[in-house]
Amino acid sequence: MRSGHLALSARGVQMQYRDRGTGKTLLAIENVDLDVPDGAFVSLLGPSGCGKSTFLKIVNGLLPATAGEIKLHRVAKGREDAMVFQDAALFPWYSVLDNVAYGLVCAGVSRGEARKRAVPFIDLVGLKGFDDKYPYQLSGGMQQRANLARALAVDSAILLMDEPFAALDAQTRELMQAELLRIWNAAKKTVLFVTHQIDEAVYLSDRVVVMAARPGKVIADIEIDLPRPRPLSVKRTPEFAVYEERIWRLIAGEYEHARVASQPDAAS
């Protein structure tokens, strides 16, 4: 599956914004470099406020970076990238089928054709038979399956996932993590996954890119050398614990560092 191409290449990405209250210019993201090879599963891991979601929005084109360059490898058809949002990401007035077809409609595909093409992706994410249900009739986990199916349906080179399981309860989240790996394997996608949960990042990824906050920057890039396919029981192995421990130390160290360097209340 690895073709040697880079699905995503980011160089010196920076994001500044003016705080409306104080009028000061703040640096949300400082000089981020990131390469994501074709077919890889890469996680961006960091505390809230480290700019990981902002970075994803820049890649997606929802926000303009103030400096730097983003290159997305373009596949022959379809979009370069597709976003899986965190929550409230389905239109309540559309059925599952129309929600999943929506990305294609945005790309200019006719409604009928988009619906036809959406069906296999509804099946792939395990929502077969739920085509004509409305979002309020689905559980949180099922809503995120539909959210994922919509992004898969546009057949992009890279899937951008913005903490898609953050709002789910712990058990559903674990189940969805395993499901995501199954779907990732079946759909042969490149994924850039944003999360603040260490175990989620380690379990899912080939590489975990650790970020620190204020300003957001990359502090480590760790290969996760656990065999695939990974059953959920991998999380109970010593090797897994070693990765978790190592990343936890990095983040805790950075937190200590920030606490000492700044005002006590600024590090919260």
Next chain:
Amino acid sequence: MIAVRGAPAVQLLGRLRSSNERVFYGVFGFVGLTLAWEIAANTGLFRKSLLSSPSAIWKAGVIDIGAGTLWPHVGTSLEEFAIGFIVSVAIAIPLGLAIGWFRRIDYFLNGLLAALNATPNVALIPLIILVAGIGFESKVIVVFLSAFFAVVVTTFTGVQSIARRHLEITRSFGGSRWLAFRTVALPSTIPYILSGVRIGAGRALVGVVSAEFISANQGLGFYIGFFGTFLDTARVMLGIVLFGIFGVVLGELLRVVEHRFDVWRPELHR
């Protein structure tokens, strides 16, 4: 084991009630209150000449319908309402959508509309009669204005209350702004538009009555005012009842329209 509760007649009543509770209690309340009114009027609890009685209203209605003197008034009011209201809604909804969607149109009109919406429309009636006369046209204008601002304001408020996340989705997948308008702005604004239309219909009805009270030579409002001066309370009440019936029918029609858009609204499915 089958549990039997109550006598058969009670069971039947119970089944009737649970099959359509809304209708059951509605009819029950209406019939009960009408009977209570009739009894109170005939036992001399209040003066019949002031509050009339259901039977007297019924008699007045039969006489006036038989003589053909009621329908022209009803027809005039209905026509004034229908033309004014439909034209009002047809202009107010697109205008509200445009104000909500285009920031500059909003800046341009917002203050003016907010002020006009806050002004009691009845205050405009003397001016409108001065300009458009006491006939049919002035009533249509009053109805038009009465409904207009409520519909415009609720519509643009609806557009401006769209979840930002929803607009982000269209943008994220590369959809155009026009697509976002059709697929996001319009459906999420529909509940607002419908409640605007509902408020507007109520105000338009008030508009018809008020305008016909102030000066007219036909219409149900005129009918009420005219017989009021002769202390013919049965006919005054008849006019009120007819307005009431019209209000209820209008409300039910709007409910049918609203039901068409209810499928995806979870708060209505409990």
